[in-house]
Amino acid sequence: MAGGRSTSVPQKFPTGGRKEKRVIRRAKTRVLCRYGVTVADKTAFTKNISESGLFLKSNQVFRPGTTIQLTLQFPDRTFSFWATVVWAKQVPPQLAHLLECGMGIRFINPSPEWLAYYENWKRKLGL
Numbered sequence: 001m002a003g004g005r006s007t008s009v010p011q012k013f014p015t016g017g018r019k020e021k022r023v024i025r026r027a028k029t030r031v032l033c034r035y036g037v038t039v040a041d042k043t044a045f046t047k048n049i050s051e052s053g054l055f056l057k058s059n060q061v062f063r064p065g066t067t068i069q070l071t072l073q074f075p076d077r078t079f080s081f082w083a084t085v086v087w088a089k090q091v092p093p094q095l096a097h098l099l100e101c102g103m104g105i106r107f108i109n110p111s112p113e114w115l116a117y118y119e120n121w122k123r124k125l126g127l
Contacts, residue, residue, distance in 0.1 A: 014100045016037040031054050032073040037062065040069045040080075044102070050116045053083070054105040061088035061103045070105065075118060 033056055034040035044058035049072075051052045056098060062068060077081040086104040107114075 026055075027122055027125065029125075034073070035068050037066065037068055040071045041070070047102065049118070051110065051115055053086070053104065055102055056105055057062075057100075057102040059093065059100070059101045061085070061090050068105070068107070070104055074117075074121070075107040079111075079114050079117070081110065081114070084108060117122055 016126050027050070028048045029046060031046045031049065033044050033046055033054075034042065034112045035044065035056065036042050042058070042060050044056050044060070047055040047057045054072075062085045062116050064085050064087055066087060067086045068083055072081070083105045088103045091099045091101045
């Protein structure tokens with residue numbers, strides 16, 4: 001399930017009337033994720049993960065600004081978060097396997113347990 005390489009991905013976050021670019025280390029990896037607005041009833045996989053958020057590959061997206069419930073299922077542990085949709089891209093269903101679709105997600109107050117697990121997990125993968 002997990003594996004990959006680390007990349008620096010410039011992320012754009014709204015800051016008033018201008019956009020600020022941040023470089024965040026993200027681990028390119030595929031982890032099972034359940035998500036939804038009130039109940040985590042949809043299933044998708046991550047494309048990359050950082051300590052503060054992730055890219056969720058799915059054509060079932062929510063509007064930016066939506067608060068969602070998210071569960072990441074690692075082989076040895078499961079983490080639940082509240083998170084905010086930062087950006088979303090939906091494509092016609094017949095093109096979903098060809099074009100990139102999904103959501104950029106930012107965790108709301110990630111727990112110290114998650115931060116410690118993420119650092120240890122990255123180290124184990126050699127990232």
